[in-house]
Amino acid sequence: MRSPFAVRVSELTLTPLDPQPDHDVVAGDPVVSLLELSTSDDGRVERGVWQITPGVVRDVEADELFVVISGSATIEFDDGAPALDVGPGDAAILPAGARTTWTIHETLRKVYQATV
Secondary structure (H helix, E strand, O other): OOOOOOOOHHHOOOEEOOOOOOOEEEEOOOOEEEEEEEEOOOOOEEEEEEEEOOEEEEEEOOEEEEEEEEEEEEEEEOOOOOOEEEOOOOEEEEOOOOEEEEEEEEEEEEEEEEEO
């Protein structure tokens, strides 16, 4: 059993990923940063804090639940599902395999749990 813990997400220092993720950058020069908080024993479930600076990127999603801490974005789905406008305090679920376009209006920081 792991020890319980709590962190103040808004004050955490995240590490810019190097190299940056294999997103299809559509506009701008967005930078992704991450701090992994925990991973399940089997390595399939990851929990952490993720951040991206303004820009537009395309991605293929993992099965994910996230809560936005700061910033804002619009997430559009290639399959025609309604777009999501997310900001501080919003929770969202993204289905595995969804093809998305993220328009980051303000640097977005989220806490996530993803099954990979």
